Amino acid sequence: MKRFFNLTFKPFFAITGIATALCVVFALWPRWAAEKALLIPFDQNYLIVLRHWGIMLGLTGVFMVIAAFRADVRTPVLIFSACEKAFFVYLVATNLGQPYARGFWVGAAMDATVVLYTVLYFAVCGFHAWTAKGGVPAGKSIRHDPA
Secondary structure, three states, rough: HHHHHHHHHHHHHHHHHHHHHHHOOOOOOOHHHHHHHHOOOOOOOHHHHHHHHHHHHHHHHHHHHHHOOOOHHHHHHHHHHHHHHHHHHHHHOOOOOHHHHHHHHHHHHHHHHHHHHHHHHHHHHOOEEEOOOOEEEEOOOOOHHHO
């Protein structure tokens, strides 16, 4: 199973990170994003929240792409993104019968896939991120202090 993650981790998190980062459109063009991407009416009363959500998702996606290539930041980024995405899946699932939930299905499906992948990744590989140089766990010093 470790071989599976060695082969798929970088492309999986690069692609899903880019898809998540594209949600920055909610910060830049909130009316268009609400009406065209989410298929819900735009409501000026929620502009601040919608824009904040767009920036948060945009940055989460950027950090997911970085984590795909930088093992030293992988663990905290994956924990954060899995928690954020799991909560979003929960929100969509608990609002299935509501007409406003229909535009969130694609995002919830992708997020559920990311959460499942992340949980399996940590179950198989553990929570210790290893650097590409020398196998030193992230946050540990390779310097030897005289005792």
